[in-house]
Amino acid sequence: MSVLVLVEHDRGTLADATLEAMAAARGLAAAIGAPIEALTISAGADALRDVLAAHGAVRVHRAHHAMLDDYGPEAWGEVLAQAVRTLAPAAVVACGTGRGNEVLAQAAARLDLPMVANCVSVEPSRNGVTAVAVTRTRWGGSLLEDATAAAPTMLLSVAHHTYEATALAAPAAGEATPLAVELDASLARSVVRGRTERTAGVTLATAPVVVGGGRGVGSADGFAPLQELAELLGGVVGCSRAVTNNGWRNHADQVGQTGTRIAPDVYFACGISGAIQHWVGAMASKHIIAINTDPQANMVTKAGYAVIGDLHAVVPAISAEIRRRRA
Amino acid sequence: MRICVCVKRVPAPGARINVTDDGLAVDTAHLGFTTSPHEECAVEAAVRLVEAHGGSATVLTLGPAEAEEQLRYAASVGMTDGVLLSVPGGDWDPQRTARAITAAIRSIEARDGAFDLVLFGNESADGCNYQVGIRVAHALGRPMVNGAKGLEVRDGVAHVQREADGGRETYELPLPAAVGIREGINLPRYPTMKGRLASKKAAVVVVAAEGDEGAQRLVRLRRPEERSSTTVLLGQGPDAAPKVVDLLEELGVLR
Numbered sequence: 001m002s003v004l005v006l007v008e009h010d011r012g013t014l015a016d017a018t019l020e021a022m023a024a025a026r027g028l029a030a031a032i033g034a035p036i037e038a039l040t041i042s043a044g045a046d047a048l049r050d051v052l053a054a055h056g057a058v059r060v061h062r063a064h065h066a067m068l069d070d071y072g073p074e075a076w077g078e079v080l081a082q083a084v085r086t087l088a089p090a091a092v093v094a095c096g097t098g099r100g101n102e103v104l105a106q107a108a109a110r111l112d113l114p115m116v117a118n119c120v121s122v123e124p125s126r127n128g129v130t131a132v133a134v135t136r137t138r139w140g141g142s143l144l145e146d147a148t149a150a151a152p153t154m155l156l157s158v159a160h161h162t163y164e165a166t167a168l169a170a171p172a173a174g175e176a177t178p179l180a181v182e183l184d185a186s187l188a189r190s191v192v193r194g195r196t197e198r199t200a201g202v203t204l205a206t207a208p209v210v211v212g213g214g215r216g217v218g219s220a221d222g223f224a225p226l227q228e229l230a231e232l233l234g235g236v237v238g239c240s241r242a243v244t245n246n247g248w249r250n251h252a253d254q255v256g257q258t259g260t261r262i263a264p265d266v267y268f269a270c271g272i273s274g275a276i277q278h279w280v281g282a283m284a285s286k287h288i289i290a291i292n293t294d295p296q297a298n299m300v301t302k303a304g305y306a307v308i309g310d311l312h313a314v315v316p317a318i319s320a321e322i323r324r325r326r327a
Numbered sequence: 328m329r330i331c332v333c334v335k336r337v338p339a340p341g342a343r344i345n346v347t348d349d350g351l352a353v354d355t356a357h358l359g360f361t362t363s364p365h366e367e368c369a370v371e372a373a374v375r376l377v378e379a380h381g382g383s384a385t386v387l388t389l390g391p392a393e394a395e396e397q398l399r400y401a402a403s404v405g406m407t408d409g410v411l412l413s414v415p416g417g418d419w420d421p422q423r424t425a426r427a428i429t430a431a432i433r434s435i436e437a438r439d440g441a442f443d444l445v446l447f448g449n450e451s452a453d454g455c456n457y458q459v460g461i462r463v464a465h466a467l468g469r470p471m472v473n474g475a476k477g478l479e480v481r482d483g484v485a486h487v488q489r490e491a492d493g494g495r496e497t498y499e500l501p502l503p504a505a506v507g508i509r510e511g512i513n514l515p516r517y518p519t520m521k522g523r524l525a526s527k528k529a530a531v532v533v534v535a536a537e538g539d540e541g542a543q544r545l546v547r548l549r550r551p552e553e554r555s556s557t558t559v560l561l562g563q564g565p566d567a568a569p570k571v572v573d574l575l576e577e578l579g580v581l582r
């Protein structure tokens with residue numbers, strides 16, 4: 001009985017999220033006295049053995065197949081399902097990224113087992129290792145759910161950015177063993193067929209400063225002063241769903257539950273009321289400065305700092321002051 | 328082209344989500360209801376495909392009788408008809424939900440022919456289980472990709488795009504297929520007056536949902552601890568600008 005970690009990677013490049021899953025698996029493995037093993041899908045991931053060992057995997061199972069050279073949700077899910085049948089682990093742990101949850105769900109469907117998504121805490125229940133008590137996130141993180149689940153193998157994903165990846169001080173060597181898999185040719189139908197690379201640059205998710213605008217901005221053109229402030233600070237513009245719904249900005253700029261989660265040093269929230277679905281995408285910001293005409297707005301009462309006033313006057317005044325000091 | 332879109336009725340909370348005293352549900356007193364933005368976009372995608380290729384688009388939900396409201400809304404923006412799989416009590420677990428939806432789609436398809444596409448949201452707004460669509464697609468034997476930010480149908484193939492760390496990935500799923508849609512794939516239209524009137528007459532079939540229970544049990548919902556904060560007021564109107572910039576200097580973001 002092991003705790004098996006699903007290794008997420010893209011054509012051999014490890015996703016950092018995998019190491020979060022390793023960290024979560026370590027707690028569970030210790031609680032049930034089981035070793036941690038990892039599953040790498042595709043020969044291209046063989047070289048990941050050392051980093052996986054450094055993070056606690058005593059064994060890495062390698063699945064090789066010509067169909068696995070690139071990612072495919074069905075092929076990967078089928079490999080994971082076969083790994084569960086062959087190895088009978090107590091639990092599978094994946095990170096709750098797009099791919100992590102997708103592969104886990106594909107495996108869960110094939111095995112007809114429950115899958116508990118985006119856990120922030122996992123404990124084996126007193127009934128033994130085949131049952132767990134978890135806390136998981138719902139509503140994109142605005143609500144927590146305590147839940148139980150029971151199955152011969154528990155399929156769990158852990159919420160992204162919850163567990164901290166930490167290498168072991170004295171890791172074991174990490175054995176590698178081949179895992180035989182048989183894949184039906186039909187599974188190739190959902191393998192990635194092509195890609196367009198994104199041009200590098202500051203993204204909303206990683207920007208040090210985000211200047212966000214909401215319904216209070218009033219129009220697409222109304223974003224020009226916000227854009228200017230963002231550029232002065234080396235940041236980017238973000239927005240609320242009210243803005244994208246009105247067609248004022250592209251959804252790529254939307255912050256929140258169904259948009260992007262941001263974590264800048266400073267988030268300016270201009271003319272944004274602070275609905276929970278927006279807040280959940282902004283709450284990881286180090287500092288929030290709300291600019292709003294309504295002193296009772298949720299964004300104002302939750303932010304660290306606030307300016308009460310019309311954003312159309314306040315935002316240009318801030319830019320002007322920055323330029324004045326730099327001159 | 329025949330399309331089915333699965334949507335879930337959820338409350339639309341404002342500043343915070345309150346939980347009922349027993350901890351088993353979101354307190355929906357005084358709340359309106361909606362569906363996930365991802366599912367609104369799935370509906371819009373289906374309506375556009377039918378506009379382009381002809382055919383029909385069915386919206387399906389599993390939920391309380393009141394979920395007819397969400398089906399009628401979908402009809403008001405162009406969906407052809409609706410199916411309500413009614414469940415008496417609270418929420419069903421994801422395995423059970425998927426079993427019931429699978430059975431319903433099978434019985435519709437046995438009568439009217441296969442759906443070329445079954446569309447889902449990337450995740451439900453409230454449950455965020457990331458699995459119901461994938462389970463249904465697998466049970467129906469259809470290829471499935473979640474998280475789609477692009478969807479076109481050409482020559483019996485669904486061309487799907489989705490975002491990945493380094494850019495966009497493309498997939499080519501032979502029909503019949505299933506796709507999980509993400510918000511941003513399109514900008515959903517608002518209902519017109521004509522659409523609203525038509526939606527009142529759209530056929531909505533109500534059948535009792537059927538599916539064996541899964542193995543995940545809700546114990547309790549609760550709000551995460553909030554970081555308690557006192558707001559520092561920097562001032563009123565444009566006169567506050569110097570104080571804001573002082574703060575930016577102090578925080579080291581003004582380089």
Ligand SMILES: Cc1cc2nc3c(=O)[nH]c(=O)nc-3n(C[C@H](O)[C@H](O)[C@H](O)COP(=O)(O)OP(=O)(O)OC[C@H]3O[C@@H](n4cnc5c(N)ncnc54)[C@H](O)[C@@H]3O)c2cc1C
Pocket residue numbers: 213214215216217239240241242243254255256257258259260270271272273274275276277278281291292293294297309310311312338339340341361362363364452
């Ligand atoms: C399942 C679900 C998911 C969702 N996901 C997201 C998401 O990812 N992101 C998101 O943002 N929303 C999301 N929403 C929508 C969310 O509930 C709110 O509707 C939305 O965030 C409101 O946007 P807003 O704050 O811009 O608009 P409003 O709530 O209308 O607020 C406008 C604010 O602007 C202020 N204001 C007006 N004029 C001025 C002025 N001249 N100067 C300064 N202040 C002014 C007002 O006082 C008010 O506080 C989601 C909803 C649901 C149900």
Ligand SMILES: Nc1ncnc2c1ncn2[C@@H]1O[C@H](COP(=O)(O)O)[C@@H](O)[C@H]1O
Pocket residue numbers: 333334335336363365366387388389390421424446447448449450451452454455456457458459460
């Ligand atoms: N009760 C439901 N009724 C109809 N569709 C649902 C229901 N629950 C989930 N779905 C569909 O499955 C998707 C994924 O849901 P989930 O697995 O709960 O995150 C949703 O976006 C919907 O398209």
